[in-house]
Amino acid sequence: xxxxxxxxxxxxxxxxxxxxxxxxxxxxxxxxxxxxxxxxxxxxxxxxxxxxxxxxxxxxxxxxxxxxxxxxxxxxxxxxxxxxxxxxxxxxxxxxxxxxxxxxxxxxxxxxxxxxxxxxxxxxxxxxxxxxxxxxxxxxxxxxxxxxxxxxxxxxxxxxxxxxxxxxxxxxxxxxxxxxxxxxxxxxxxxxxxxxxxxxxxxxxxxxxxxxxxxxxxxxxxxxxxxxxxxxxxxxxxxxxxxxxxxxxxxxxxxxxxxxxxxxxxxxxxxxxxxxxxxxxxxxxxxxxxxxxxxxxxxxxxxxxxxxxxxxxxxxxxxxxxxxxxxxxxxxxxxxxxxxxxxxxxxxxx
Amino acid sequence: xxxxxxxxxxxxxxxxxxxxxxxxxxxxxxxxxxxxxxxxxxxxxxxxxxxxxxxxxxxxxxxxxxxxxxxxxxxxxxxxxxxxxxxxxxxxxxxxxxxxxxxxxxxxxxxxxxxxxxxxxxxxxxxxxxxxxxxxxxxxxxxxxxxxxxxxxxxxxxxxxxxxxxxxxxxxxxxxxxxxxxxxxxxxxxxxxxxxxxxxxxxxxxxxxxxxxxxxxxxxxxxxxxxxxxxxxxxxxxxxxxxxxxxxxxxxxxxxxxxxxxxxxxxxxxxxxxxxxxxxxxxxxxxxxxxxxxxxxxxxxxxxxxxxxxxxxxxxxxxxxxxxxxxxxxxxxxxxxxxxxx
Numbered sequence: 001x002x003x004x005x006x007x008x009x010x011x012x013x014x015x016x017x018x019x020x021x022x023x024x025x026x027x028x029x030x031x032x033x034x035x036x037x038x039x040x041x042x043x044x045x046x047x048x049x050x051x052x053x054x055x056x057x058x059x060x061x062x063x064x065x066x067x068x069x070x071x072x073x074x075x076x077x078x079x080x081x082x083x084x085x086x087x088x089x090x091x092x093x094x095x096x097x098x099x100x101x102x103x104x105x106x107x108x109x110x111x112x113x114x115x116x117x118x119x120x121x122x123x124x125x126x127x128x129x130x131x132x133x134x135x136x137x138x139x140x141x142x143x144x145x146x147x148x149x150x151x152x153x154x155x156x157x158x159x160x161x162x163x164x165x166x167x168x169x170x171x172x173x174x175x176x177x178x179x180x181x182x183x184x185x186x187x188x189x190x191x192x193x194x195x196x197x198x199x200x201x202x203x204x205x206x207x208x209x210x211x212x213x214x215x216x217x218x219x220x221x222x223x224x225x226x227x228x229x230x231x232x233x234x235x236x237x238x239x240x241x242x243x244x245x246x247x248x249x250x251x252x253x254x255x256x257x258x259x260x261x262x263x264x265x266x267x268x269x270x271x272x273x274x275x276x277x278x279x280x281x282x283x284x285x286x287x288x289x290x291x292x293x294x295x296x297x298x299x300x301x302x303x304x305x306x307x308x309x310x311x312x313x314x315x316x317x318x319x320x321x322x323x324x325x326x327x328x329x330x331x332x333x334x335x336x337x338x339x340x341x342x343x344x345x346x347x348x349x350x
Numbered sequence: 351x352x353x354x355x356x357x358x359x360x361x362x363x364x365x366x367x368x369x370x371x372x373x374x375x376x377x378x379x380x381x382x383x384x385x386x387x388x389x390x391x392x393x394x395x396x397x398x399x400x401x402x403x404x405x406x407x408x409x410x411x412x413x414x415x416x417x418x419x420x421x422x423x424x425x426x427x428x429x430x431x432x433x434x435x436x437x438x439x440x441x442x443x444x445x446x447x448x449x450x451x452x453x454x455x456x457x458x459x460x461x462x463x464x465x466x467x468x469x470x471x472x473x474x475x476x477x478x479x480x481x482x483x484x485x486x487x488x489x490x491x492x493x494x495x496x497x498x499x500x501x502x503x504x505x506x507x508x509x510x511x512x513x514x515x516x517x518x519x520x521x522x523x524x525x526x527x528x529x530x531x532x533x534x535x536x537x538x539x540x541x542x543x544x545x546x547x548x549x550x551x552x553x554x555x556x557x558x559x560x561x562x563x564x565x566x567x568x569x570x571x572x573x574x575x576x577x578x579x580x581x582x583x584x585x586x587x588x589x590x591x592x593x594x595x596x597x598x599x600x601x602x603x604x605x606x607x608x609x610x611x612x613x614x615x616x617x618x619x620x621x622x623x624x625x626x627x628x629x630x631x632x633x634x635x636x637x638x639x640x641x642x643x644x645x646x647x648x649x650x651x652x653x654x655x656x657x658x659x660x661x662x663x664x665x666x667x668x669x670x671x672x673x674x675x676x677x678x679x680x681x682x683x684x685x686x687x688x689x690x691x692x
Contacts, residue, residue: 028495035508055527058527168400168404175393196646196665197669200662201413283513285513326512329515
């Protein structure tokens with residue numbers, strides 16, 4: 001509470017509330033609600049049954065109406081709090097409804113039927129988490145497959161990104177050769193070529209390489225990120241050349257110098273690039289949408305968008321799978337957010 | 351980027367897991383590469399290190415870029431270049447075939463001009479609102495706050511979410527039985543289906559993209575604010591300068607380079623808006639939120655009457671806009687660097 005009270009009581013100068021203190025307070029608290037609220041609301045909704053999702057006004061917690069099996073009836077009956085003529089309330093099970101009258105029985109004494117006006121009864125509700133929203137898409141739909149595809153694409157693309165980009169950065173920072181500035185220029189130029197500009201010809205190249213409907217077709221075009229080369233090169237420039245010269249004297253091969261000396265020293269920059277790459281590849285949407293047209297190859301993002309675009313949206317499954325899709329990114333946010341924010345503030349990349 | 355202890359521990363933890371099989375692979379790779387080094391010399395190894403990256407750039411970025419121009423001058427529905435017939439500038443002529451340029455419906459490709467118009471208004475409104483909110487957020491985060499890194503993280507949270515997740519979160523909130531209607535219901539407003547209303551969906555796409563990306567720009571602006579020397583403010587305080595004057599005379603001029611970079615970055619991103627809108631509205635209702643990237647995507651791949659050549663022509667036109675914006679950004683960056691050196 002210390003931090004909270006200090007925050008609330010902090011003000012400009014210390015003599016009374018300045019208008020900027022109020023604006024700050026409103027903006028921060030409003031921001032807290034607007035930035036986190038929607039995701040939290042989605043997470044709560046993902047535990048509701050389809051019936052509870054269709055309710056208006058909605059409740060925050062997932063409620064279900066209680067049911068009970070009553071002797072003499074095949075199906076479970078719905079439970080209600082019924083107001084009795086003498087003013088007391090009793091928990092009764094509804095047998096059937098005729099017009100505005102409901103025929104109910106007491107679960108303890110199933111023999112006698114009680115007639116209650118439907119306005120005098122309210123359903124008994126209890127909090128219950130509909131975990132089948134999570135299990136059904138994994139067992140009966142292909143979402144386990146999508147999850148695996150997403151993980152495969154993210155991990156493979158990140159590993160290749162780290163290796164390929166660090167090799168290029170090594171060449172561009174530790175060797176003098178003809179065409180070095182040309183290579184830098186080419187890499188710089190690709191910063192200006194977003195996917196939306198080249199998607200049509202890129203698709204034809206991927207097809208002619210036989211990578212259409214192939215996860216490698218999703219992975220390969222993304223792995224040579226110019227921003228990656230730039231961060232790593234900037235970092236490698238700070239590694240002293242004497243280290244490399246000393247290794248050459250000891251008859252280390254160039255590959256060993258790259259692998260054993262330069263790469264370990266570049267670890268902090270590699271970690272930042274790895275975090276970025278994981279978030280980028282996990283979140284990729286347009287390119288996988290173009291390359292993957294067979295259902296069993298969809299990544300989570302593509303699968304989610306296809307299912308949510310269907311005519312009969314099964315929101316309870318969609319919401320649960322959205323939460324699953326969100327989990328890795330939320331974990332990165334909680335544990336590694338610092339590295340990303342300093343990375344962006346330092347280099348302006350995303 | 352500075353090295354600190356926690357970065358090192360994080361890396362070693364990540365590294366330990368990933369590196370074992372990779373280590374072995376690298377040892378094996380060393381055998382042929384030693385032979386290459388003997389043949390090519392130490393200097394020649396630079397080319398070897400550069401090769402994989404250049405190969406991937408070449409095949410997946412530069413080649414498509416070149417092919418795109420050829421593509422835009424061919425017709426038909428085939429995807430392989432060899433099966434396409436040369437039509438010259440016909441695709442461009444088709445895009446620009448208009449009776450009245452201010453009325454998309456009078457054009458042959460009315461969808462293209464609708465997308466251009468929508469994108470234009472989207473960019474203008476979204477970027478100006480983006481800069482305004484990001485600047486306010488950065489100024490507030492730059493105050494002497496308790497738990498500043500927590501508040502910074504709050505505004506940054508949506509930036510990491512995938513566009514699909516962002517689209518679905520808001521689609522769910524804007525449903526008839528969603529949170530927005532629930533909130534308004536408390537004030538006596540009847541539930542409304544926001545996503546079937548042409549005007550409201552347009553507003554929604556602006557609001558949602560604002561929500562998703564504002565934290566990113568606020569972060570860059572905050573870094574700029576923190577780089578402003580503190581003694582300037584102290585001097586102003588000693589002179590008894592009014593806060594508003596301090597803002598206009600010190601904060602804004604010194605933040606200007608960062609602000610310009612943010613404006614251009616936001617413009618470049620806004621022109622290409624696709625993912626979250628595609629999930630949220632699918633471009634609809636009708637064509638009210640059809641933006642350029644979706645037009646290219648649908649013309650090239652999705653629609654029954656697909657025309658890759660037309661899509662390529664449209665993507666080149668969009669690319670030209672982006673190149674101009676990027677050159678402006680590079681210009682700003684270079685000017686800033688020169689200033690720094692002086």
